[in-house]
Amino acid sequence: MSNAPDLPRHRELGLTDSEFELIVEKLGREPNAVELAMFSLLWSEHCAYKHSRKLLRRLPTEGPRVVMGPGENAGAVDVGSGYAVAFKVESHNHPSAVEPFQGAATGVGGILRDVFAIGARPIAVLDSLRFGELDSVRSRHLLDGAVRGIGHYGNSIGVPTVGGEIYFEEPYEHNCLVNAMCIGFAKTAAMVRAAAAGVGNAVVLMGATTGRDGIGGASVLASAELGEGDEAKRPTVQVGDPFEESKLLECCLELLEKGLLVSLQDLGAAGLTSSAGEMASAGGVGIDIDVAKVPLREADMEPFEVMVSESQERMLAVVEPGQVAAVRAICDKWQTGAAEIGVVTDTRHIRILKGGAVVGDMPVEALVDGCPLYDLDPAAPEAWIYGNRETLAPSADSAATLLALLSAPSIASKQWVFQQYDAIVGSRTVRRPEAADAAVLALPEAGNAIAVSIDGNGRKVACEPFNGTVEAVLECAQNLACVGAEPLGLTNCLNFGNPEKPVPAWQLDRSVSGLAAACEALDVPVVGGNVSLYNEGPDGPIYPTPVVGMVGELPDPARTAPSSFAQAGDAIGLFGPFSPTLFGSELAKQRGELAMGLPEPDVAAVAAACRAVRDAVRAGRLASAHDVSDGGLATALAECSIGAGLGCRADLQDLREEGCTPEEALFGEGPGGFVLSGERAELETLGARVIGEVGGTTIELAAGDRSLIVGLTDATEAWRSLDARAESVAEPPADA
Numbered sequence: 001m002s003n004a005p006d007l008p009r010h011r012e013l014g015l016t017d018s019e020f021e022l023i024v025e026k027l028g029r030e031p032n033a034v035e036l037a038m039f040s041l042l043w044s045e046h047c048a049y050k051h052s053r054k055l056l057r058r059l060p061t062e063g064p065r066v067v068m069g070p071g072e073n074a075g076a077v078d079v080g081s082g083y084a085v086a087f088k089v090e091s092h093n094h095p096s097a098v099e100p101f102q103g104a105a106t107g108v109g110g111i112l113r114d115v116f117a118i119g120a121r122p123i124a125v126l127d128s129l130r131f132g133e134l135d136s137v138r139s140r141h142l143l144d145g146a147v148r149g150i151g152h153y154g155n156s157i158g159v160p161t162v163g164g165e166i167y168f169e170e171p172y173e174h175n176c177l178v179n180a181m182c183i184g185f186a187k188t189a190a191m192v193r194a195a196a197a198g199v200g201n202a203v204v205l206m207g208a209t210t211g212r213d214g215i216g217g218a219s220v221l222a223s224a225e226l227g228e229g230d231e232a233k234r235p236t237v238q239v240g241d242p243f244e245e246s247k248l249l250e251c252c253l254e255l256l257e258k259g260l261l262v263s264l265q266d267l268g269a270a271g272l273t274s275s276a277g278e279m280a281s282a283g284g285v286g287i288d289i290d291v292a293k294v295p296l297r298e299a300d301m302e303p304f305e306v307m308v309s310e311s312q313e314r315m316l317a318v319v320e321p322g323q324v325a326a327v328r329a330i331c332d333k334w335q336t337g338a339a340e341i342g343v344v345t346d347t348r349h350i351r352i353l354k355g356g357a358v359v360g361d362m363p364v365e366a367l368v369d370g371c372p373l374y375d376l377d378p379a380a381p382e383a384w385i386y387g388n389r390e391t392l393a394p395s396a397d398s399a400a401t402l403l404a405l406l407s408a409p410s411i412a413s414k415q416w417v418f419q420q421y422d423a424i425v426g427s428r429t430v431r432r433p434e435a436a437d438a439a440v441l442a443l444p445e446a447g448n449a450i451a452v453s454i455d456g457n458g459r460k461v462a463c464e465p466f467n468g469t470v471e472a473v474l475e476c477a478q479n480l481a482c483v484g485a486e487p488l489g490l491t492n493c494l495n496f497g498n499p500e501k502p503v504p505a506w507q508l509d510r511s512v513s514g515l516a517a518a519c520e521a522l523d524v525p526v527v528g529g530n531v532s533l534y535n536e537g538p539d540g541p542i543y544p545t546p547v548v549g550m551v552g553e554l555p556d557p558a559r560t561a562p563s564s565f566a567q568a569g570d571a572i573g574l575f576g577p578f579s580p581t582l583f584g585s586e587l588a589k590q591r592g593e594l595a596m597g598l599p600e601p602d603v604a605a606v607a608a609a610c611r612a613v614r615d616a617v618r619a620g621r622l623a624s625a626h627d628v629s630d631g632g633l634a635t636a637l638a639e640c641s642i643g644a645g646l647g648c649r650a651d652l653q654d655l656r657e658e659g660c661t662p663e664e665a666l667f668g669e670g671p672g673g674f675v676l677s678g679e680r681a682e683l684e685t686l687g688a689r690v691i692g693e694v695g696g697t698t699i700e701l702a703a704g705d706r707s708l709i710v711g712l713t714d715a716t717e718a719w720r721s722l723d724a725r726a727e728s729v730a731e732p733p734a735d736a
Contacts, residue, residue, distance in 0.1 A: 032359070
């Protein structure tokens with residue numbers, strides 16, 4: 001694991017000297033090889049959250065609809081009629097940067113297990129992806145592998161991928177981001193927690209056999225910066241088998257339905273070490289594990305290898321002794337493995353045995369809860385710390401600017417990606433990602449539906465972490481409002497650089513505060529999430545990228561609004577507290593003008609606008625609803641036209657009268673803006689400013705000296721430019 005043979009073993013495994021001394025103090029002796037390996041994983045950043053746990057205490061986690069909150073495998077909210085929706089988002093960034101296909105595939109597999117571990121059937125996946133610019137050979141290679149990996153796992157297991165987002169920015173060149181979100185559905189009474197209970201109960205390992213794949217993933221790969229020569233870390237990337245997981249999923253859900261399990265935990269990062277340790281800690285008990293009883297796919301594995309292996313498609317269950325035979329029978333039915341490998345004890349120790357010999361003995365408190373939590377040493381940068389290149393001259397006219405924005409890889413159509421995913425398997429999908437701002441899934445069992453969205457804009461967070469994070473939360477809330485959904489809960493994945501450095505620490509601190517403030521203002525609880533730090537490459541850190549996933553409820557899945565215009569002759573309205581600015585915008589990026597600074601959003605006003613749009617959609621008063629996002633109002637209007645195959649005419653004089661420059665009115669960005677269409681009287685009753693009409697074959701926008709006319713055909717070709725050259729975009733280079 002190291003090129004420095006003189007480095008102490010604990011340093012090779014990612015532990016600091018002071019952490020090693022604390023382990024010695026807690027054990028009263030030096031740890032042996034098994035114990036040191038286990039401590040190195042559970043005391044890693046990936047497992048212990050040692051640089052972020054104190055910050056996460058700021059987040060609001062309680063609400064009347066919360067069924068399960070942080071600390072469980074996934075969060076869950078009540079959707080009525082005795083049912084709950086479970087959801088969580090997690091990262092698989094570093095594995096995907098090293099081996100994109102398996103890194104992304106196993107990221108999907110891991111988040112699926114988190115959801116069915118609490119007894120919820122996965123019904124949808126969303127993904128949030130970040131890569132370097134598309135003219136980079138490496139970025140195209142990572143994009144191709146990650147997209148194929150997501151499609152391979154999700155399509156094979158039969159869970160639809162219903163939404164997502166992809167951004168292309170230079171700071172992700174060496175450290176891509178692959179965040180996967182899973183949605184599950186369950187009877188509330190049948191859900192199960194991870195806490196081990198019942199002294200004398202059996203500990204049963206189910207699923208695939210254990211091999212050496214993934215050893216060291218949480219400490220060696222996920223809790224350190226990426227650098228040159230990281231190809232050597234490929235052995236720490238797990239290999240997934242979606243067909244094995246499909247059997248395991250059905251097996252676990254049947255076991256839970258029949259009440260045969262006391263508790264259930266997935267084996268993800270740190271494998272048996274984390275699953276057994278976390279179950280024991282949550283239940284206030286001890287656990288003995290006999291590695292000689294663990295089914296292996298490779299001979300002669302050492303005890304420490306068995307305990308830290310991150311082989312995929314495995315679950316750990318606590319089972320009453322009298323039910324073990326019944327559990328085995330159901331596992332046999334589903335052709336998935338089952339082995340009784342341990343027992344729950346009253347010792348509050350994790351003991352590792354090999355046959356009759358004890359090869360590791362650690363207090364649960366020391367192993368799971370004893371990792372020191374660190375205070376950050378944040379410092380704001382004095383100036384913009386990221387490089388940026390000009391791709392659009394400031395002299396470009398408004399029509400050329402709109403076409404450039406529509407063809408920008410982060411804004412342009414991603415149909416060539418979405419079409420690789422099955423979006424409708426399971427028959428719950430009402431609105432696909434390309435048809436609305438949020439995906440909509442029917443829940444006929446509960447008599448209603450949910451909407452789900454995932455959002456984040458690292459560029460804006462880099463400009464101002466607090467306000468940029470607030471905007472990400474508001475973007476999600478606006479997306480839900482556009483389909484008539486009320487937010488029930490939020491999950492997040494915090495992707496940041498090295499927290500031991502002042503600027504990434506400041507970004508993380510400010511971002512978490514922004515997340516807390518936005519959630520409190522919207523009254524949306526955070527029910528779980530993930531933190532991914534040390535996302536840095538040889539050229540520096542990624543953009544600070546908090547990714548937000550939100551789930552909302554709507555009463556009638558038939559009463560949603562599309563994002564595209566519906567019919568010629570409809571009036572177009574601009575609604576909400578929209579104050580566009582070029583700070584942090586896509587246009588500023590293309591001009592190479594990014595700098596520190598982002599206006600503070602009026603969260604209360606945006607929340608009120610969301611409620612009004614939501615109620616109007618539910619009442620069937622709107623023909624379409626689309627939020628103003630990347631590229632500003634001109635881009636939003638063009639997207640509405642392109643999706644419908646209908647042109648539009650709009651006058652943006654109202655924004656000009658509010659002090660916006662013509663350029664800000666056209667291409668400025670900011671939260672709170674909605675483009676609505678429908679009958680003029682309905683829009684005026686809602687309070688929207690009627691700015692134009694749907695129809696024709698051109699997009700005509702009046703904004704003083706920056707007015708524009710763009711043919712609908714030209715706009716469509718620009719927006720679909722990536723789809724048109726998908727083969728060359730996705731094709732991986734031979735030497736990557």
